[in-house]
Structures are given as structure tokens and as C-alpha cells.
Amino acid sequence: MNISRFVGSTTREAMRQVRLALGPDALIVSNKRVNGGVEILATDATSAAAAAAQQGGHAPAAVQQPAPRPVETRVEVMSAIGEMRGVLETRMDELMWGNQLRRVPQAAVLFQTMLGFGFSTALLRAMLKRLPEALSGKAAIQWVRNELITHLPVLESEDALWTQGRALALVGPTGVGKTTTVAKLAARCVRRNGPDGLVLITTDTYRIGAHEQLTIYGQMMRVPVHVVQDTQELQQVVQGIRPDQTLIIDNVGISQRDRYIAEQAAMLAGAGRPVSRLLVLNASSHGDTLDEVARSYVNDGGSPLAGCIITKVDEASRLGASLDTALRYQLPIHFVSTGQKVPEDLSTANPIELVDQALSHSGTASALYAPTEADFAALMSLSKPAEDKSGSAIAERRRKQLLPGLLSMVNNGDGGLSMDDLHAAAAYVDEDTATSEAYDLWRAHATVDGSLPAGTLRHLQRVAGNDVASVAGAALLAVHDQVGIALPTGQRGRLRATLLATHEGRALTTTLQQLGFPDGWSSSTGAAAQVAPTAVEALQQQISALAAQTAAVHLFDGGSQGLWRQLSASGTNWLAQVGATTRVMVDDCATTMGALAKTQDHQPLPATAVLAGLDKVAGIPADDLVVWFASATVYLHARQQPALALQSVSLRLVHRQDGTLVKTLHGLSHFKEGASPQWLATCLLIRVQAKVALRHAAQLWRLLAQNRPGRSAQDQALVAVQCGLAAWQLTQDANAQLARKVAASLVGKQAWTSSLSPPALLKLFALKEMTGP
Incomplete structure (x- = not known):
């Protein structure tokens, strides 16, 4: 019987040589480990048959060969080895996954969140093993979103x-x-x-x-x-x-x-x-x-x-x-x-729309089949992440490379800023909703050729909805406003936009933009016309576009009695900022909003979350202001129409130190289920503050046009308005003091002013891109 010797680095490699040389019916005589690999002695079926014939002819015992093991035995042994290897690999995978959850707590939070959205543990393990360790909460969610969008298979055409x-x-x-x-x-x-x-x-x-x-x-x-x-x-x-x-x-x-x-x-x-x-x-x-x-x-x-x-x-x-x-x-x-x-x-x-819909919070969805934080705390105890030596070394080298240039940029005076301060300022970009979405749009506008993704506006609307849905009893505010802008050619026009904010006045996202120039008008909804609609018609389009998809409280400037009646009849919750000369009826007597306010007893607005979350109001530190408010039921009369009952609100902003009157505001409103005077005062205050966002957007429109002059006007408007919201949030957020200090230093200033926020925001984005993961 001819016995052949095969040596391979592994058993699989040696068996491959056996099959190539002797075929699938080869019989294994023996196998053993040798230096550098595995040795297998094997023979083919013909040699085995000849050997069997010799044994049948009473061949001497000394020349008889050991009986080769059948292929079935060899297959069983190899199968058992494969199963053992599979068990070991599974166990090692579980240990590595457990270590990942302990080393990167953000992975555990995402794991819990994504399970709640219905994703499987198998997919989450495979994806979250690659989660960068340095990402904060919102940045980690964005990383997961991008991973899903990138890898989700869809019909190309x-x-x-x-x-x-x-x-x-x-x-x-x-x-x-x-x-x-x-x-x-x-x-x-x-x-x-x-x-x-x-x-x-x-x-x-x-x-x-x-x-x-x-x-x-x-x-x-x-x-x-x-x-x-x-x-x-x-x-x-x-x-x-x-x-x-x-x-x-x-x-x-x-x-x-x-x-x-x-x-x-x-x-x-x-x-x-x-x-x-x-x-x-x-x-x-x-x-x-x-x-x-x-x-x-x-x-x-x-x-x-x-x-x-x-x-x-x-x-x-x-x-x-x-x-x-x-x-x-x-x-x-x-x-x-x-x-x-x-x-x-x-x-x-559409992968963007599908992923955004999958990651949207459903207000009616039950949490019975999704683990809560308490469940996770009971199932695993997250220890303090062990320091990753190699990762720390890489981060330290990068920090040392950036440190001289960055610190010399921001410490042009006695700024006293450290590298930790720069990272904290960059982290603010990730944590704040308006700013993180603006950063993503800014990067796409600056680096990606072509138009922004088609589903961008729907994504921004879902982001705002999710943000509000995550807080019990929260309401979504939609501020509709306009601002003047100019093209590089000098042609002037108007930019209208819808801005979404929380009931506490925290900026979120923008969902609609309209551009009007002498040569035509266009909307982000796809509508266009040679002649721009009137201000009331444009406002109606803004409200209708959002009301068809999201329940919100609509805040706007002015309007008309026809619009107010239409919105009230449709059950829309709205508040309009009006002038002191606006005529109303009170107790069957005609009067004006300004005259009515003089006869009302005003009360101080409590230090609600709105004031607590603002750094300044009307350009004055929030702590230095007292807001007084009053409300009453008023009526509007029109020929051949019933009287329209509305709720008025009056605000007086008074300086706390000397009692001087800073500003007086008036508003008319209609809420389907009624609204407290305090809530009306809050809405009017937020409405006034949000005007700053569009002023910033007009300045950012010019800055973005200088950077990418070839971009479409609608894309430029979207990026400008979202960045305007982020600049407004950076200015008003009481938690953004360090971010403001760093941003001001990046533009060569030590004291922060509201006019600095647009260029300083773009500098902050550049800092984030340099230092962030």
C-alpha cells in the first residue's frame, strides 16, 4: 500500500493537500503535530484495496500495515474540532463584547437605545464593536445613523x-x-x-x-x-x-x-x-x-x-x-x-428616510419590549472604563501636535484657555441639538459636491420631534419669520423660514425656507413662482407645510384677521406678536392693545426654565430682568361674521436694579384647549428672542456664499438658517459660557457679543473638525 506524507501549517491546510493529491475518498492513516505544523499520512482507495487483498492472502504479520481510519471517522473528528473551535470563538466574542461595553459606556447606552428601536443584538454587536470611544451621546447616535444609512441595501434605480x-x-x-x-x-x-x-x-x-x-x-x-x-x-x-x-x-x-x-x-x-x-x-x-x-x-x-x-x-x-x-x-x-x-x-x-423613521421616538409605542436603564443596571454593572494605553498614546500625540497652534490661536491675550477647554467647547457642538445639526450641514456644504440629501428637511423635522418627545409634557414651538438678504451681485431679497424650538425656548431645527428676489420666488417644498406671494400668503404656506406633518404651537409676527379666523377655525394653536395700535373689543368697547395693557394689573413671570436657560433677554443678562405679564379675553369684529374670541397677552421687561422699562410686547392668541397667561407670556418671550436667529442667518448667508459661491440658493438658505439657530443657541444658552469664550478667542476677541456669534460659530466648527473624532 502506497502511503503518502502531507505537511501543512494547519490541519485544514494538510487535509486540502490530501484531497488534491488523493481525491475525496482518501483514507487517513495517521495525523500528528510536528514542528511548524501538522503531518498527515494518507493513502488512496486503490492502495487500500491492494493491502486488504494481501492481508486476505495471509501476508506475514510483520509486513501488515495498520488499518487506516475510514473517511467517516475523519469527518466526525474534524467536525468535533470545528464545533469546539466555534464554541471557543463564540465565548471569546462574548467576552470581547462584554469588555467593549465596560470600556465604552456609550456603547451600552446605544445598545439599550437601539434595542428599543427594534434592532437585533447580532447587528448591534457587529456595529457597536467599531464605535469610536471618544464620541459623546449625540455624536454616537449620529455615528450609528450614518452607519445604518451607509450599509442599508436599497434598490439603486x-x-x-x-x-x-x-x-x-x-x-x-x-x-x-x-x-x-x-x-x-x-x-x-x-x-x-x-x-x-x-x-x-x-x-x-x-x-x-x-x-x-x-x-x-x-x-x-x-x-x-x-x-x-x-x-x-x-x-x-x-x-x-x-x-x-x-x-x-x-x-x-x-x-x-x-x-x-x-x-x-x-x-x-x-x-x-x-x-x-x-x-x-x-x-x-x-x-x-x-x-x-x-x-x-x-x-x-x-x-x-x-x-x-x-x-x-x-x-x-x-x-x-x-x-x-x-x-x-x-x-x-x-x-x-x-x-x-x-x-x-x-x-x-430612501435609506435616509427609512433610518430616520426607524430612529424616531413614537409617542404611542409601548416600552414593554424594550429594556430600560433600570433593566440594564440590573443586568450589568458598568465599571470605570479601563484606560486604553494605545488609544491614549495616539490621542496624546495628536494633542501635542495641535496644542501649540490651537493655543496660540485662542490665547492671543490673557485667555487662560487649556486644551481641555478646547475639547469641552468642541463637545458642546455634539451635545446641543441645533448646533450638532448645523455642524453636519456645514460640513456637507463645505466638502460634499452637489446638492444636500433630498431627505434633509424631513430628517431635521424628525430630530426636533424626537427631542421634544423625549420630555414628558413638552410642546414644540414653530416660529415663522423673515429677514432681508442680498446676493453677491447686490440684488436684495427676503428669506422666510420656520424655526422649531422647545417650550423652554431651546433652539432645535429649521423645516422650511422661502427665498424671494425680484426675478422670482421659490420654496424648499419645491414650489416656485415668478411673483412672490404676499406676506400673509407666505405665512399661510409656512404654517400649512408644518401643520400637515407635526402638531406645534405657531408663533409669528402680525398677520391679518382673515388668517387669525382661518387658523382658529382649523383648531391650530397660535400666537401672533402685534403692535400697540392693534384694535380689539373689550366689554363691547373698542380699544387698542396698548391702551388695554395700561389698564391691566401685571404680575411677575416666575423664574421658569425659560428664563433659567437664557443667558440674555433683549440684550440684558436674564438675571438683571424681571418680566411682568397680563392677559385678558378680547374680541375681533367683522361684517357678516361672528365675533372672534382671542386671548391677549402683554409683557413688560423691567430692569431689576433701577426699575426702568426696557421693552413692552403685545400678543394675540388662540389655543384649542385654552392656555394659561403664564404660558402665553412664555411663548411671546420666545417669539421675540427667536428673531435673533434669522438676523444671524442673514449674516451667515453672506459668509457661506463667500466659501462656496456655486451652491444652490435653497441649500445655502437651509444651511444658513440652521447655523443661525445654532448661533442664537450659542448666544442665549446659559450652559455655553465656555464654548462662547473659546469661540470668541478664535475670532480674536475676549468679550462675547451677539454680533460675533455667526463668524465665531464657523470658527468653532473648524475647531471641532480639527480636534473631534
Whole structure:
């Protein structure tokens, strides 16, 4: 018997040599470790048979070879070794993950948060192992968002889907909406190629009325519908279809645990034309169920799944599980279904919108299936993160490289700023909502070629909604205002914007911008006109655009009685800042807001969170001011219309030290469920303060135009307004004193003034980019 010797660095490598030399039927004689690797003695089946014949002919015992171990034994041994290795690797992975949670507490917080959004532990482990250690809370969330957007697979182009002769088949469990989705897809195809270019097929002969439902859809679209029961009938139908006709197949729903899945896959594979299978995932299903569905259909023996369609998004409390499934199984999301309407409630997948929706807080979602902080504290005790020597060394080298230049930049006087102060100022950019969103837009505006992402405004609106939803009893304020701007050519125009803020007056994001110049008017909603609308019409558009998507308290300047009546009739909560000469009726007597305020008893506004969170009001330190307020019910009269009852509010800003009157403010309001005078006073105060944000936006409009003159006007307006909000927040936030000090030093000033905030903010962003992770 010929015995060959094979040596490899590992058992796997040596076995590979055996199979290459002797084939898969080789018999292993022995294996042992040698210096530098593994030695295997093996023989082929022919030599083994010859040896057996010699032994049968009574060969001397001295020349008999040891009986080789059969292949089955070798496979069992190798399998056992593989299983042991798998157990060890799993255990090591768990230990490494536990160490990551202890070393980077932010990973544990994100782990808890993302579980609450419906993402799986498997995906979170793989993703959060790469989480940079130095990120703060908001920056870590943004890192996760970018990771999800970058890696979420979606259909690149719908045009490629509807090529002539394409065959699509929808597969999935019962009740996920396959038939309705087929009708929606058919409608999209008919719009592109006409009814003659499409044929529908259904294999669902089990569910009562299933094929009748599809037949009705087909008749409405004048598209032929065929019913088949097996592979032979499917082949006959496909053979009778023109090669250029698109084919969409609706299949019977099959449980992921049903053995018929493989038969269905085989039937589609034998259709006589390549069929692209799309798995339909129900967004309202539990994550474990979606995983089981995807695993069953991926491994059903049919052609590889071409992607998936996510349905019933409107019924799902969380979208994370369906996105998680598409990510882990790499199923490109082709479409998203948000309702039963055919064909309206179907759209192509946009990764930014899907991820933002998945990371949005739902006010009605239950926390029963998401771990709370108390749960996490009970399950694991986070020790103080161990110092990462290599990471610290890298950070220290970087700090030393930046330290001389940065400190010389900011310490042009007796500033007394340290590198820790610079990092703290950069950290403020991450922690504050308005500033962190402005920083992201500023970076995109400065570095990315082309337009800003299409879903940017919707993302900013969701960010504001999430911020407010995270605080019980909080309200979202929408401030609508305008400011004059100028183009580099000298042409002057108007910039209108909607600014979102919390009920405490903390700036958040902007959701709409309108630009009006002598040569035309345009809106971020896509509307445009040669002649700009009137101020009241533009204000109506601002309010309508936000009211259609978000419940908010609308704050604006002026308006008209017609607008006030319209908003009140629609149940909109609003407050308008008005002048002292605005005429109203009180006790059937005509008067003005200014005259009414003189007759009212004013009360001091308590030191609420609004005042506590502000550094200055009307340019005066908040601690040096006392705000007095008064309120009354007033009426507006118009011919042939009933009297409109409104609530007035009057504010007097008085200097605490000498009692001098700094400013007087007046407002009219209507709240669907009423509002306390104190709340009205707070809203009016925030409305006045927010004017500063748009003044900053006008200055930033000029600064951004100098940096990137080729940008679109709408993108420039969006970045300018969001940065204006951030500049306003930097000026008014009592927690931003160190950030203001650093920012002022970056522009060569030691004392902070409001006019410094736009250029100082951009310098602070540059500092953040230099020192931040």
C-alpha cells in the first residue's frame, strides 16, 4: 500500500493537500503535530484495496500495515474540532463584547437605545464593536445613523427593475400584503410601459377570493391575469407571453415553517424564464419572526432572493426589525408600503428616510419590549472604563501636535484657555441639538459636491420631534419669520423660514425656507413662482407645510384677521406678536392693545426654565430682568361674521436694579384647549428672542456664499438658517459660557457679543473638525 506524507501549517491546510493529491475518498492513516505544523499520512482507495487483498492472502504479520481510519471517522473528528473551535470563538466574542461595553459606556447606552428601536443584538454587536470611544451621546447616535444609512441595501434605480422581459415574483408568509403590493407594482409598471407590456400571474388558489381580487385589479388596469397551480401550467403561460412583456407573479402565502416553501421555490425556478424573487416583510412583525422568515426563504433551495419589500409600515410601532433583517441578510429594499391605497401607498426605498423613521421616538409605542436603564443596571454593572494605553498614546500625540497652534490661536491675550477647554467647547457642538445639526450641514456644504440629501428637511423635522418627545409634557414651538438678504451681485431679497424650538425656548431645527428676489420666488417644498406671494400668503404656506406633518404651537409676527379666523377655525394653536395700535373689543368697547395693557394689573413671570436657560433677554443678562405679564379675553369684529374670541397677552421687561422699562410686547392668541397667561407670556418671550436667529442667518448667508459661491440658493438658505439657530443657541444658552469664550478667542476677541456669534460659530466648527473624532 502506497502511503503518502502531507505537511501543512494547519490541519485544514494538510487535509486540502490530501484531497488534491488523493481525491475525496482518501483514507487517513495517521495525523500528528510536528514542528511548524501538522503531518498527515494518507493513502488512496486503490492502495487500500491492494493491502486488504494481501492481508486476505495471509501476508506475514510483520509486513501488515495498520488499518487506516475510514473517511467517516475523519469527518466526525474534524467536525468535533470545528464545533469546539466555534464554541471557543463564540465565548471569546462574548467576552470581547462584554469588555467593549465596560470600556465604552456609550456603547451600552446605544445598545439599550437601539434595542428599543427594534434592532437585533447580532447587528448591534457587529456595529457597536467599531464605535469610536471618544464620541459623546449625540455624536454616537449620529455615528450609528450614518452607519445604518451607509450599509442599508436599497434598490439603486427603479428604471433597472422595469426592463422589458423582467419577471418578478413576490414570496412570503400569509397576510403580509403580497396581492395588494402586486397591484401597486402593476400600476407603476403600467404607468411606464402601458398595459400591453405587463402580464399578471397568481399561484394563490388556496385563499378564498385571492385570485378574484387580483383579477379585479387586472381588469381595472386592462392587464391580463392568469391563474396557475403547478410548474407545468406556469411554463405554459410563460411560453405564451411575449419576450418583451414584464411578468409579475403573486404567490400563495406560505408559513416559514411549511415544507411547501421548497416546492414553491422549485416551481418558480422552472418557470421557463429567470424569475427575480422579492421577499415581502411585514414591518409590524416581531424581529425574531422576520429573521425566521428571511432565513427560511433564503435557504429554500430556489434562486437567490433579489431583495425585499417592506409592507404595513403604517401599522408598525417600530421599523428597526425590518431594516435589521434587510441588513443582515443583505436584501436590497425595493419598495416600502405605507397603506392599502392602490397605487399611492407604495414608494421606493430612501435609506435616509427609512433610518430616520426607524430612529424616531413614537409617542404611542409601548416600552414593554424594550429594556430600560433600570433593566440594564440590573443586568450589568458598568465599571470605570479601563484606560486604553494605545488609544491614549495616539490621542496624546495628536494633542501635542495641535496644542501649540490651537493655543496660540485662542490665547492671543490673557485667555487662560487649556486644551481641555478646547475639547469641552468642541463637545458642546455634539451635545446641543441645533448646533450638532448645523455642524453636519456645514460640513456637507463645505466638502460634499452637489446638492444636500433630498431627505434633509424631513430628517431635521424628525430630530426636533424626537427631542421634544423625549420630555414628558413638552410642546414644540414653530416660529415663522423673515429677514432681508442680498446676493453677491447686490440684488436684495427676503428669506422666510420656520424655526422649531422647545417650550423652554431651546433652539432645535429649521423645516422650511422661502427665498424671494425680484426675478422670482421659490420654496424648499419645491414650489416656485415668478411673483412672490404676499406676506400673509407666505405665512399661510409656512404654517400649512408644518401643520400637515407635526402638531406645534405657531408663533409669528402680525398677520391679518382673515388668517387669525382661518387658523382658529382649523383648531391650530397660535400666537401672533402685534403692535400697540392693534384694535380689539373689550366689554363691547373698542380699544387698542396698548391702551388695554395700561389698564391691566401685571404680575411677575416666575423664574421658569425659560428664563433659567437664557443667558440674555433683549440684550440684558436674564438675571438683571424681571418680566411682568397680563392677559385678558378680547374680541375681533367683522361684517357678516361672528365675533372672534382671542386671548391677549402683554409683557413688560423691567430692569431689576433701577426699575426702568426696557421693552413692552403685545400678543394675540388662540389655543384649542385654552392656555394659561403664564404660558402665553412664555411663548411671546420666545417669539421675540427667536428673531435673533434669522438676523444671524442673514449674516451667515453672506459668509457661506463667500466659501462656496456655486451652491444652490435653497441649500445655502437651509444651511444658513440652521447655523443661525445654532448661533442664537450659542448666544442665549446659559450652559455655553465656555464654548462662547473659546469661540470668541478664535475670532480674536475676549468679550462675547451677539454680533460675533455667526463668524465665531464657523470658527468653532473648524475647531471641532480639527480636534473631534
